[in-house]
Every structure is written in C-alpha cells, then in structure tokens.
Amino acid sequence: MELKDRVPESLRNNVLIVKVDELFRWAHANSIWPLSSGLACCAIEMMSTATARFDLSRFGYEVFRPCPRQADLLIVAGTLTYKMADPIVRLYEEMPEPKYVIAMGSCAIVGGPFADSYSVVEGIDEVLPVDVYIPGCPPRPEALIDGMLKLREKIMHPERVAEERAKWAERKKEREAKQA
Amino acid sequence: MKAAAPAKRTETYLLNMGPQHPSTHGVLQVKLTLDGERILKAEPVLGYLHRGIEKLMESRTYVQCLPYTDRLDYISSMNNNFGFAMAVEELANIEVPRRAEFIRVIMAELNRINSHLIGIGTLANDLGASTGMLYCFRDREYILDIFNEVCGARQTFHYIRIGGVSGDFTDKARSLTEAFLERVPKFLAEYDQLLTGNEIFTRRIVGISPMTAQEALDLNMTGPNLRATGVARDLRKLDGYSVYGELDFAIPVGEHGDNWDRYQVKLKEIAESAKIIRQCLDKLPEGDIMAKVPKVLKPPKGEVYSRSEGTRGELGFYIVSDGTTKPYRVHIRRPSFVNMQGLDLMCRGMLIGDSVSAYSSIDPIMGEVDC
Amino acid sequence: MKQRYLTAEELARIKGEFYTVSIDEEERPPIYVSPEEFLPLMKMLKNDHTLSFTHLSCLTAVDWKDTIDVVYYLFSELLGAYVVVKVKTIRNHPEIPSVTSVFPGAEFEEREVYDLMGVRFTGHPDMRRILMPEGFKGHPLRKDFTYKKPAPPKATRVGEIEKEADL
C-alpha cells in the first residue's frame, strides 16, 4: 500500500507524495531482510551466499531474521511438500506487508526432479505469490544475489514490471493470432 | 547435569520448535515438553521434507536414480553417490578401475571434511558464535573449488557414476587439493583458538547430552555419534570397502559421548580425512576412470544390501532387481534417520539452550532423515 | 565389495532350532521365518554367543504383489557376516510382531515401514505415521498405490494488485 493510494484523488500526482513514495520504495528495495528459513538443499547455498566469499551483506540483505514478524522476504529454498505447505503459508501470513517471495531452485519453481512424487507440491506458486524465480539445482550463490537484485529493481520500478507485462500480453496475443 | 526433581509441583508445557526454527537445520520439528526451562521429553516430528525418493527410484533406470542420491543428504552428495554406485556395481558385477577407486575415495573424504565443517559451523552458530560458522563456511569454499573443477557443480555433484567417475582428476584439481591440504592444519588451529579454547564454548558443550556406548548401540546409532561414545566402529576400517583397506588412518573416538566428544570426533576426523587424501594423492595410479558399463544396464535378478560409511554413519542401499532396467525396490538406510532416535535421550533433563546444541551435534540433514 | 553371509553349516544350525525356518539357496541366503517364531529367532541371533548379531543394519519391506516381505539385515562384528531374515505377511492384513523389544533402535524404521508399506507391528510402543501427515490415505510404497494430489493451501497477497491471471 503506497501513500498515493491513500490520499484523495486530487493529490495523487502531487510531486511531494510521489517523491515520498519513491523514497519509501528506495528504502524497501535496499533493506530486504530475508527470513532464515531453509527447506532443503538450496538452504545450504542460501547460507553460503551470506558468507565470506559471496557476502550478501554488501547489498544490505544479510540481516537474516529468525522471526517472520521482522522479515520482508521469504526465500523458499528447497522442495515444498504437502506436509510443509500449511506451515509455509502460515509463515508467509505472519510476515508484515510489504512482503516478497523468492522461489529458489527448480524444486520451488516446478517441483524439480521430484515433481511426479506423491508428496511434493509442483511449484510454490500454487501456494504463495512469487516475485522472483531463480532456476538452478541448486542455484549458485551468485544467482541468488542476482535474484535479489532483480527483486530490488522490481520494488524500485514497479512501472517497468507493468511495461514488461504489457509486452508479454501483446506477444501472447500475436501468438494466438498467428495460431488462429 | 541432571537436576533433582523440583520439590514444588509445577505445570509442564509444550514448546513446539520448528518446522521453521533457526536452529533445527531445515524442517525438523521437535515437540519439547518442558518444566520451566528443563526438558522432560523431546519428540521429533519428521516428514516435512519427505519427497518419496524410494518410490521415485522405482520408476527410474539405475543411471537415472543416481541424481536422487545427491539430494538425499545434500551436504555429502559424493558419499551418497559412492554408496549407491557401489550397491549397483555389486548387483551388476561391475569391476571399477583402480584410478577411479582412488578418485572416489579422495572425493568422499573431501566431502566428509566439507560436511563436518558445516556440522561444526552450525554447532557454533547455534551456540551463538556466528563468526565460527562464517569461518567454517569460508574454509568449505576451498573444497567446493575442487569439486567445481572436477565436475562443475557446487553441491549436487553426480560425479561418482556407476562404474567409475564422470571426469578425470585433473592436474588443476590436484594442485587445488594439495593447496587445500596445506590449509587444513591452519584452519584447525584457528578453530582451536576461536572455539575449542573458548571457555564459554567449552562450558556449553562439555558434559551436555551424554550418552553411553550401550545406549548408542541399542539405538542403532552409527557414525560420529556412535564413535563419540567410545565405540571404534567405522565401516571404512571394518568393511575396508573400495581402497580403504590399503590406507592408513585412525578412528578417533570419544569417551563420554557428550556434545564435546561429538565435536572433537568431528574435528579429529577432519585431520584423519586429510591424511587419507594425502595418501590417495601419493598412490593415485594412471589408467581408466570408467569401467565398461552397458548402455542399458540390466542387473540380474536378485537383491543387494551394500553399505558404506557416510558422513553421518552407516549409509546402506538395499536394492531389489527384477532383471529389468529399473530397480524393483530401493530402500535407503539413512544414518541421520536412525540417529534421530537418540534425540529424546540426549535432550532429556537438559535446558532449552542445550537442546539446540543437541540438534546440531547429532547433525541431522533433513533431506536424509525424511528421504 | 562383497560381504560375507552365513555359511551353510551355520544356517543349518539355525534351521535345526526353529522348525518354520526355510532357507533359500542364493548368493545371499535369506532365512524365511513365520511371524510366530520370528521374535525367538531374532533373540537367539542377537544373544547367542557364537553368533552375536547385535547390529540391525537395515529394516525394510518389499511388496511382491501377493505378499509383503519384511526384510531384516543383521550384522555381527564377531563373525564379520550378515544374516538376512525375511518374514512373509498377508498383503491385505500385514501384521508381524515388533522387533523393538530386541532391538530398541528399530522403532523409527518400523514406523517408517508402517507408514509407507502398511505393515502393522504388534507390540510397537508408538505405532503412528512418521513421514506422511496424519490422516493420509494409503501406503505410498505399495505397488498398487495410486494417488491424486490434492490442491495445496493458498495464501493470497493483500493490498497489492493481483497478478494478471493469463500470464
């Protein structure tokens, strides 16, 4: 929820309000505190990302909070099973807005090599709204850093996401027109 | 130190740790019954990472099964690959070239160091010394460099294949390994300074969660957890599989089976593994790295149980073959899973603060526990 | 590497003591035993001074479509050898005595076999599912197991525009 959406219509494009929104967007983008929750293999790479060689702290994202109430980002690092789906939804709902989700690794994206198993959820986007997908099995720490920077860009420039979406929709229409 | 029963009647309560808790190493859930801060009962609740690997393997060919073993105990993938490959080779009567055997042992031992470093690091982190963990992870990166050189991956290697290894142990890998071996005594000395010599650290783990040898044997525990109680059972020595029979190394054992001993056993095993790698580098013969394995692997009908010393204990693969390209049934004896039975015994009578050191000294990897 | 299994003489001795035992002649000879004599056999294997199979290496079950075999691999450091014990159970109502009174460390593995294969162990202190959630229907490792994945729970994002559904 941005300030812009709360003020009366006439003030929406006021320069001050737009600037305040931008400031807070900048703050959100540069201070993403992840929840220290790992599910499986990718969690080890997530831990590696915070350590000396890769040093996530350069971007200010190294504050891994143990408690969802103080976290901004849920990195789903690993395979999500049906048994774990309820706890993870609860964790997500315990986080205060604005909150973001990164699907790290192929298991979190589509279920990975375990997709046809009886107990694995095929992709966490069936459960949570995902902001950034990071492919890999497991993704290298550099990939996680890149993913978090992508998230930063997404927070700072929501209009770019909208543009991108519009382009995708256009392409989809073209594709459908061609097929027809 | 177990306190006498309190004279006043107090009410017990249930504290639920996990499945998301910073010190439960993934998705372990432990239900603690507490009297104040003292633990009366600890009940592990498993299955949050149960992916049904055993069932999945039934619908994959033997070669396709191998990558799943990577994801079992995801911080000692090499050892898992090794165990599964040995089982299939025994089933299909494949003779592995000598050079490949040595490379396998080098990789398995490097991975053992890697895994123990994470074990020590998480123990330090759970006790509040996050710097200790960062140091362990820093040194771990040098091992990953070697793995990266031989197979290109950092974690799920799929390097040890059925019949050999997938890539040669190059000169660059050799020089990296030698450089790493030179680092080993240095970083061990550093941990001694930072952790072992630290009074607070020592007091937090000496005498905590003790376990007698008989208790550990009764619970079927294996690996460093068993050796910490003073039982020198190591399958590398006992079975002497692969080329371990030709190598000279000691089995470090503890005395009291407490967290301190488990920590010390891990530290000493790092040094022993370094010794093994050094010998393997010296003895490494020239030759093939892959045996002649048929493109379509069809082992004869029958069953096999093959075990090896994983980083956490006896890692066994039980495979039933019906003569087709796919295994009829695969069962994996996961050391972490069996060791988890000791958790209740280890936590009983301890404080909440000790329970986390019990978790990390038992060193479970949930991917392996839940399978 | 090849492991040693019990030799013919040693097996013959066991067969002499338990009349329901039958032994297949294989490379790794399994001892088939009836559920009634199963516990005495395990006790004897563990406590006999010349055998001393004190380590329960592997406990699992195999679904052979008509029966379910429960498989035990015991290891003796004294002999440096394995013994394989198998118990056949009826597939519709598989039930055998629990081995936890002899090997307390079998508790979790028996629970796992119950969970995934549906074999009940009588006398087990805590016979519940261990890996699958409570209330799960069926036993996944059985060969005829079919399962339709349920819809997982879904969290919704409040306060932000929902993503366009068509992307």
Add this chain to the structure above:
Amino acid sequence: METSFLSGLALWLRGEIYGVTGIPVLSDLALDVIGIALLLGIISMAAIVFTYAERKVCAFMQVRLGPNRVGGRFGLLQPVADMLKLMSKEDIMPEGADKVLWALSPALLFVPAALVYAFFPFDAGAVLADVNVGVFLLFAISGQAVLPFLMGGYASNNKYSMVGGFRVVSQMISYEAPLLFSLLGILMLTGSMRLEDIVEAQAGGLWFVFLQPLAFVIFLISAVAETNRTPFDLVEGESEIIAGPFTEYSGMRWALFFLAEYANLLTAAILATTFFLGGYLGPDFLPGFAWFFLKAVLMVFLIMWFRWTFPRTRVDQILSFGWKAMLPLSILNVFLTGVVMCALGLV
C-alpha cells in the same frame, strides 16, 4: 566549575534567550527543551550509527566487507534505508495478545533507556539534570527496564516470548547487584554520588580503571549482561527462542526495542567511560566532549567485539556466575577498597 565548550555554549544560549524574552524561567525551560532534543537526537543517531557500525564490525570480524552499495562506497545510507523501511512496515498485533500491555511495552522500555541520559556529564558542566544523587537515580531508573521486557513477553501470548520474559527478569536482576557493588568502591573513593564529581576525581590521569581494575572487569561483564548482548544475549537467543520477548513485534514497535537496545549499549559505554576512564578528561588538544565520545565509542567497539567472538552462555550458567562469582568478587572489591583506604588514612 571550569567552563568547557559545551557549558560555554549553554551559557551563551541562555544569555541570548534571556535577552529576547526577559524572563529567567523561560530561558531555563528553553534550554532544557534544547537539551532534551539534543539527547534524543544523540540516542537515535546512536542507533543509526551503531547498526551501521555493528554490521561493519561484524563483517570485519568475519572476513567480509559489509554494506557497501547503498549510499556510496561505504554503504553509509544503509541504516537510513532500514529505518525508513521499518517505519513503513505493516503493524501486526497478534490476536491473543493483551493489547494494552503489548502496546505499552516498547514505549516503556524506551523511556528509562532515554531518561538516564539526563545524568551524564558530556563535558565539564554540561549535564542536563545535575543532581547530587546522580548514581543512585541513574540505577533506580535503569532498573525499570526489566518490566517492559516481561510485559512484552507476557502480553504477546507466545511461549517463546514468555520464556524470554522469564529469562530477562532473572538475568537483569541478578546482574544489577554486582553492577552496583562494583561501583561502590569508586563512590567510597570520591565520597560523592554526583557524576561530575566522580569524573573530576579522576583528574591527573589517575583513572579509576587503574585504581579499581577488578571493579572495572566486574562492571564490564555486568554491563554487557544488563544490555543483553552476547555472551549474555539469552533474552533474544536467536537460535533458541527466536527473538525472545520481541518475537511478535513487527515494524516500528520492534524498531523501538532496537532503539532501546542501542541506547542501552551507549549507556553502558558511557557509564564505563564516566566511572572508569575519566569521562571527558583528556589532553587539551581535543575538547572534553570529544574525548568523552571517543572513549564511549571505544567501549562500544569492545562490546561489539565480544558479541562477534563469544558464544552464548546458558541460563543456569549465567545466573550461577552472577550470584556465585560476580557478587562475591564485587563485595570483596568493596572490602579491599575500604581496607586500603583505612590503611592510607583516607577515612
């Protein structure tokens, strides 16, 4: 009283305001308001600077780089971003919480943490509340900090918070005693409870850290325990009880706890400076308040160093250490001080 830069500035300001308004009470009041604003500024600045410093020190200890992207090469704007973000986070109140106590807790924690700053002599004559029982009042006020923790822990309706609340009470009460006893020796030596007198008594380079080394060690350990930092951070022992009493707090409420924590950290450093390191005294090439802050920052660095080196102690260890080692030692220190003073004929 000798004048210093700060007290001179205050005098000049008072004169100016008196010149404009002509009422003496008003000028005093205005000066107090300015002083309070300054102190609050110092506290919030301390929180911002120390979060940054902590991350940099931590990175330095852990062979990393630390924040270096947000706001220039040194990541100077990182804490600003954190602050703004925490301000704009959603405020969640747990359903089963005791609402009044829950909401009061962070505010009540911040009040004593900020109040004690009124007694600190930042420079000669630069004290907001110059009372002759300064030490007594200071500890009376800071002793209140126990309650909000317990309130927060109880009101959150969360077992982790509750355990954290219990821990904080037992820990802070246990270490209050050795903390005070360790200072008794100094009070005996100076014969005054006014903080500025204590500083002045250390003139000539004979700081109390040299006269009372045992007391200094006891004070430092107790102060670290009072501020709930590693190795005594059982209260929010991350790997054990998540975040202790703060587990259910989010956004700005949690930030207030954070602010109080860093205010307490600075308090501990300032107290050590005042009592043991000669406060604002130092060679003339720097003004008094500069010396004061320099010493305080050094103490803060020392405490941060502890944090990133030591593991956490256990709850029974910390209590038995407090009662069985710290307290007897601090009483012994008082006794020894008395004996020596008698022998030297100072009484």
